[in-house]
Amino acid sequence: MQSKAAHNPEPVDVLIIGAGASGAALAWSLAETRMRIVCLEQGDWPVPSAFPANRRDWEGRTYEDYAISPNRRGLPADYPINDDDSPIKVANYNGVGGGTVFYAAHFPRLHPSDFRVRSLDGVAEDWPIDYDTLAPFYDLNDRKMGVASLAGDPAYPEKPAVMPPIPMGRTGEVLGTAMNRLGWHWWPSDAAIATQEYDGRAPCINLGQCGSGCAQGAKASTDITYWQEAIRSRVEVRTGCRVARIETNAEGMASGAVYYDREGREIFQTAEIVVVACNGVGTPRLLLNSASGRFPDGLANSSGLVGRNLMLHPYAQIRGHFDQPMDSLRGSPICTWSMEFYETDAARGFLRGYAYQFSRGMGPVRTAINGMADGLIPWGADHHAAMRRLFGHSAGMVSICEDLPEEHNRVTLDESLRDGDGIPAPKITYTLSDNSRKMLEHSVARGREILAEAGARDITSKTLLPYAGWHLMGTARMGRDPERSVVNEWGRAHDVRNLFIVDGSLFVTSGGVNPTSTIQALALYIGDRIKARIYDLFD
């Protein structure tokens, strides 16, 4: 932390903290109001020409500056996260676009039943909104992000397709044929990947490197979708600006935020409305770091639930190898999905369910590393023959399990860990529930059946993937009861009437699918509510 300098910019109407999936969608939504909107982002704009897919060492670079773990990257934009007390480690990307820069662009929606978990299954709590409330915002978001899909999936209510689906490839065909023999659901994945020229984006050319930034620009990260339009509408994005805390005034309203700019100067940005969009870890971290005399337990935390109910989506992985060539490293990593085991069936021994993401192969580096770790590739003279049996011949799946909220799973502030600006870092405390454990085991058993039916050999499984903590949810959840939730049913903090939260922290339950589509639909919905109530927003 460097010395302070008095430099307080002009007040703004709306201050958005975080330029990721939700901050971008909200900024775009509010831009039409012509309010003065500024977004503070701790990272920088991604540089597509620097993404790993541009270079010969593309696979190696995904272990370095393009690693999914902020603790491994340790770049200036990153803040450390103490996740020693969690079997699932946090993954993220800090920069304009947030997690959408590194995500697989697998883009499922929640299902109608996900919003009524308590009513249907007697666990957790119902959301204060339902699928039908979000449906128009899901549709809008699909158009803005540019989602490729195939209409008619029997696992969902009818939803429009924006453009043709991503290729199923050999992987989709082989595994789909096996699913047909088993009588189980499968379908081409909804993917936020342009399969044709779309809104200035070039079509996908199957680079296979969605997870480390799309050099082609076909994948919908918000730096190239929402932000481009929002900036044309005069929204300002300030990069290299890390927010330390939100300040409040004597009326208990948010007055703005204190942040450190790229030079380490402390700056106070005054705002009429403050929106937090920092993800399920960054948001509770900021609220807890904003504790003050007025809000001694952290901002908006009269319920004591800020940071609690952290949900992470436990993943299992099941992979096999085939005699015939598969898609190998080509194409978007995920091609199809299955919702066969998504809805509750008490006979399975657990409540709620999971989805499968069927995935293609890997490049030679990752094939070798995983093959050696799995004991399928030896050291020594037999290495090459074993590698050739695996490389280009693998396919499989991950199961993404619904993670029910538990208050002891939480984000707190680490007592000693600090980021580069001296701001207390988050600590994750998380344990896997018995329900999740049973779900994972069920998914591994069924996954092995699928691969065996497809004719796979050398089947391996990992019952809990440690480095898969992408989906950070539940730590400032929405609800009508101020004692049981942090924000109301349209994202406004119960305790602070001009403070909004729009990211995955809002989730009441996690569902068993990737959350980005829902995160963005929620942000658009909250933006719509703000606009509809603009004249009595703080009442």
Place this chain on the structure above:
Amino acid sequence: MERMIRPSIELTAEERGVLAMVAGYMIPASVEHGMPGADDPAILADIVASLDRDATGVRTALARILDMAGGGFGALPRDEVRDLLEAFRTGNRELAGLLEMVVARSYYADDRVMLALDLEPRPPFPKGYEVEQGDLALLDPVRARGPIWRAVDTKGDEV
């Protein structure tokens, strides 16, 4: 914001020698497959130059191997090197995994290795790859089964 500084760590000549022996044993040259070994000078140089965030861990792994060898690893007969490294791999999975990662990410990016695996030695972008679209008629049985999602009414009851 300060970068979380990683100190630049250079391997000693002894460490480099052990790393070369480990890499050469892990992935030996193959005349049959037309592939160099991971101890090939160019590949080994890339491994060493790419250690970056893993330099400390690699040094720990190499020190463990030297400890297991009692200090004379470089002079061990071939059979004893094999036995020692297999014992190391079995008993030190995390450190062995680290060595596997640093060796594989350089070895399998080498042009000669990629060509031997029938891969073009190029980055994915800008040329990209072809992927079969797939036969969407395979979905007919899925369609025929009808909706499987759980409908709920506005009160949250299943319908």
